Amino acid sequence: MPEGPEVETIRRTLENEVRGQIIESIWRSAFALRTPTDSETFRFLNGDRIQTLSRTGKILLIETEQARGIFVQFGMSGKLQWTASDTELEKHTHLRIKLRDCDQELRFVDPRRFGDVKPFQSAAVRNQLLAQIGPDGIQLSKEQMRETAKRIRKCNRPIKTILLDQAMISGVGNIYACEALHLAKISPESLGSSLALREIESILSACKQVMNAAVLNKGTTFRSYVDGNGEKGGNQNHLRVFAKEKEPCPVCGKTIIRIVQSGRSTFYCKKCQA
């Protein structure tokens, strides 16, 4: 569910709460996530002090002062909860990080179980986990934009599909891919190889712009997204095309259409994005 801006909002809402806390113990449910782990897999983290929450694309890292930590991938329905330790467990709670001398704890809840949590025991392993992930779209530098544009131009896939490829540019999901292409006035069906470098750069710039605006609005709550404190975002009130099939384009008034690309819905305006 969460894309880059939602994960960034989660990171911001939780960082001040968990920084400096010491991990007392970690509990893992018996339900399989993407990577098979159990409570024992996380045991070496006991006693570690949490230093930071960091984010690359849609990945959140809980990092400790010992250069160890936990990799969190939210998938479609994952969320992190900062909650009183005696609160009843919500259904589909898969990880509890209990903290020393603290009456609150961190929980990972994920009904569909497309998400993942896995521990890393060194900076080397952490870097390896992040190695396949492309540059973060929220803070894309000019240099990264030019390099990424060149790589995209070599792809014979529709630009919408390319934007969802986390190895190309990270943090962009279905909502922001649709929104960015509308802002950049590019058809989601254009092939990467058919676009000019400057067009691709304008798309990447639009990705950065729509995602930064979304961070300011504390994320998009389309269905069930909430931040670490259970609060909804506000960016759903600023969407231009996403989930607006049959509604008028906010720019030209033509009816927004929905198509399917690689099994995912794409919403766009056929007039603005010719």
Next chain:
DNA sequence: CCACTCCTGCGT
């Protein structure tokens, strides 16, 4: 390259 798969939950 796309289609399919992993899951649960919700709206029609």
Next chain:
DNA sequence: ACGCAGGAGTGG
């Protein structure tokens, strides 16, 4: 009952 959902890996 069915289709759809903010993701991502696999296999043909």
